[in-house]
Amino acid sequence: MALHPVLEQVTNRIIARSRPSRTAYLAHCDAARIAGVQRGALSCTNLAHGFAAFPSNDKLRLKELTKPSVAIVSSYNDMLSAHHPFESFPKLIKDAVREVGAVAQFAGGVPAMCDGVTQGQPGMELSLFSRDTIAMSTAVALSHNMFDAGLYLGICDKIVPGLLIGALHFGHLPAVFVPGGPMTSGLSNKEKARVRQLYAQGKATREQLLECESQSYHDAGTCTFYGTANSNQMLMEMMGLHMPNSAFITPYTPLRDALTKAAARQAVAITQQGSYMPLSRIVDEKSIVNAIVALLATGGSTNHTLHLVAIARAAGIVINWDDFDDLSKAVPLLTRIYPNGDADVNHFQAAGGPAFVIRELLDAGLAHEDVNTVLGRGLRAHCKEPFLEGDEVVWRDLPQNSGDEAVLRPASNPFGDNGGLVLVKGNLGRAVMKISAVKREHHIVEAPALTFDSQEAFMHAYKAGHLNRDFVAVIRFQGPRANGMPELHALTPALSNLQDAGHHVAMVTDGRMSGASGKVPAAIHVSPEIVAGGPLGKVRDGDIIRVDATAGRLEALVPQDVWAAREQACADLTSSHIGMGRELFAVFRKSISEAEDGAATFPLPSPLEPTTPLHEGADTGEIMPGSDEDFLFRTSK
Ligand SMILES: O=C(O)[C@H](O)[C@@H](O)[C@H](O)[C@H](O)COP(=O)(O)O
Numbered sequence: 001m002a003l004h005p006v007l008e009q010v011t012n013r014i015i016a017r018s019r020p021s022r023t024a025y026l027a028h029c030d031a032a033r034i035a036g037v038q039r040g041a042l043s044c045t046n047l048a049h050g051f052a053a054f055p056s057n058d059k060l061r062l063k064e065l066t067k068p069s070v071a072i073v074s075s076y077n078d079m080l081s082a083h084h085p086f087e088s089f090p091k092l093i094k095d096a097v098r099e100v101g102a103v104a105q106f107a108g109g110v111p112a113m114c115d116g117v118t119q120g121q122p123g124m125e126l127s128l129f130s131r132d133t134i135a136m137s138t139a140v141a142l143s144h145n146m147f148d149a150g151l152y153l154g155i156c157d158k159i160v161p162g163l164l165i166g167a168l169h170f171g172h173l174p175a176v177f178v179p180g181g182p183m184t185s186g187l188s189n190k191e192k193a194r195v196r197q198l199y200a201q202g203k204a205t206r207e208q209l210l211e212c213e214s215q216s217y218h219d220a221g222t223c224t225f226y227g228t229a230n231s232n233q234m235l236m237e238m239m240g241l242h243m244p245n246s247a248f249i250t251p252y253t254p255l256r257d258a259l260t261k262a263a264a265r266q267a268v269a270i271t272q273q274g275s276y277m278p279l280s281r282i283v284d285e286k287s288i289v290n291a292i293v294a295l296l297a298t299g300g301s302t303n304h305t306l307h308l309v310a311i312a313r314a315a316g317i318v319i320n321w322d323d324f325d326d327l328s329k330a331v332p333l334l335t336r337i338y339p340n341g342d343a344d345v346n347h348f349q350a351a352g353g354p355a356f357v358i359r360e361l362l363d364a365g366l367a368h369e370d371v372n373t374v375l376g377r378g379l380r381a382h383c384k385e386p387f388l389e390g391d392e393v394v395w396r397d398l399p400q401n402s403g404d405e406a407v408l409r410p411a412s413n414p415f416g417d418n419g420g421l422v423l424v425k426g427n428l429g430r431a432v433m434k435i436s437a438v439k440r441e442h443h444i445v446e447a448p449a450l451t452f453d454s455q456e457a458f459m460h461a462y463k464a465g466h467l468n469r470d471f472v473a474v475i476r477f478q479g480p481r482a483n484g485m486p487e488l489h490a491l492t493p494a495l496s497n498l499q500d501a502g503h504h505v506a507m508v509t510d511g512r513m514s515g516a517s518g519k520v521p522a523a524i525h526v527s528p529e530i531v532a533g534g535p536l537g538k539v540r541d542g543d544i545i546r547v548d549a550t551a552g553r554l555e556a557l558v559p560q561d562v563w564a565a566r567e568q569a570c571a572d573l574t575s576s577h578i579g580m581g582r583e584l585f586a587v588f589r590k591s592i593s594e595a596e597d598g599a600a601t602f603p604l605p606s607p608l609e610p611t612t613p614l615h616e617g618a619d620t621g622e623i624m625p626g627s628d629e630d631f632l633f634r635t636s637k
């Protein structure tokens with residue numbers, strides 16, 4: 001099937017827009033690579049320190065400077081149910097890598113915070129900052145420069161984006177991402193949301209709510225809704241950074257362990273000592289477009305209108321919300337996974353999972369097949385599903401049909417003809433809206449503004465009974481520079497109750513929502529944010545606001561002369577800058593980019609000074625431009 005013209009058009013404009021920074025990025029990666037094992041650039045003293053703690057057989061291999069060393073970078077902790085299984089992965093990986101004659105070294109851990117634990121709490125104001133903190137921590141781990149590939153253990157919201165941003169800054173190294181898998185299905189997400197709304201109405205007790213939540217989030221493994229964590233997994237599959245269809249295999253099972261060992265061996269196989277495939281050559285303009293398409297086709301998290309932008313930026317690729325908006329009009333919705341439906345990711349996997357989505361998109365000309373992946377050239381290899389044969393994993397062709405068309409559909413019979421994400425713009429700025437879970441009658445809301453400068457102020461008004469009316473809640477001063485751009489998902493039950501009571505309600509904010517948010521229309525990530533002078537700061541209570549997902553408009557219907565004369569609102573934000581460690585992130589608040597530029601704290605790659613490579617011995621081999629042939633390295637000698 002020929003490539004869809006919108007994909008062709010968007011891809012070409014991204015390539016053109018990115019050319020200077022992408023060229024600079026690839027030059028940086030090239031300058032960092034040395035012929036042979038990377039640790040060859042180290043001194044004897046460095047090396048001795050680097051393997052002092054290792055058993056003699058590993059130490060000997062590392063001393064020989066011939067066998068590759070694989071870095072393990074892990075986000076294990078006990079706070080995220082999703083990351084708890086990673087506790088046992090390093091030993092599995094080290095044994096698997098040793099079996100193929102190489103060495104794996106635990107290079108470093110990265111912090112990971114659970115947005116479920118911090119939702120509605122002060123800690124949520126560190127959540128977005130944790131992404132680039134994780135990227136920096138990944139760089140600290142890899143800065144030992146002992147490694148010829150990286151294995152990245154992460155799943156949740158900011159963790160996979162942070163690991164990938166960090167790994168891309170070592171793009172000369174091959175990379176394989178290692179998932180841990182979802183918890184088994186507990187109380188349904190729909191029933192969980194129902195009890196939350198009852199609690200918000202005072203019709204359920206705290207004990208009943210806690211019991212319901214504990215039955216939903218009941219075990220180790222990723223939460224089973226399709227939020228940012230599971231959107232990350234879909235994107236890693238679509239970018240060919242996972243072993244195929246491995247994202248949603250249950251933790252602590254033989255197949256899970258076999259997939260982890262297969263990922264470890266694949267990392268060794270794609271080092272320079274094997275069929276070299278650096279990360280810089282996997283994440284390119286086409287794979288980024290594929291990732292956006294996969295996000296849209298599955299009704300994925302709005303957080304990726306920030307994270308994918310930042311990930312692309314790390315690889316020297318410049319994307320924006322027009323790209324998402326144009327692709328969304330061409331990409332059909334192929335899944336109905338909560339909050340976009342009643343099913344969870346376990347149902348999705350049983351119906352065919354990410355591999356089925358990839359195959360459908362390729363067959364419909366809605367994805368680039370000619371990309372590099374951890375398996376080599378071509379995305380088609382990722383349209384298979386894993387099975388155990390003895391202790392080993394093998395991949396077999398998918399069944400022709402979906403296992404459940406209530407959850408997963410072919411591109412020939414989608415749930416919707418667009419990807420459910422829209423760009424809205426107007427005199428309030430530019431914002432994104434996820435409408436895949438919003439009923440059509442709520443796609444346009446025009447109502448008086450009610451302004452709030454915190455989630456708490458909104459909930460106070462709700463509990464006082466002041467919100468039983470049509471309104472557009474303008475939640476102000478929630479942008480990255482103001483208070484770290486928290487998710488305002490804790491407002492969902494109250495807003496849902498008001499919507500269910502028949503009121504026309506919407507939210508507009510320079511903050512974020514959770515990937516698990518859904519049924520209430522929300523124009524989020526408003527750029528520029530208020531503290532950067534964004535016009536959202538000119539809205540006053542009573543202004544008529546029009547949120548129009550159909551026409552893509554976000555307007556304050558205020559006479560021009562009145563609007564022009566409006567002063568920018570201001571607020572005392574010091575309570576968001578002190579306590580819970582927020583003092584430590586002042587430098588982030590000062591340097592972070594706009595939401596549409598990924599809310600990033602790092603620059604686009606700029607051209608290398610015409611100097612010698614990063615370190616002696618770097619082989620600035622010439623890279624053939626990405627083409628339909630495998631890229632080729634030619635040494636400069
Ligand atoms: O972007 C996301 O997907 C969310 O941040 C998610 O990771 C977070 O855990 C939600 O808070 C879960 O939803 P509940 O808070 O409704 O459990």
Ligand code: SF4
Pocket residue numbers: 080081082083113114115116117156157222223227229
């Ligand atoms: S999906 Fe969200 S709530 Fe669940 S473990 Fe990950 S960050 Fe925490």
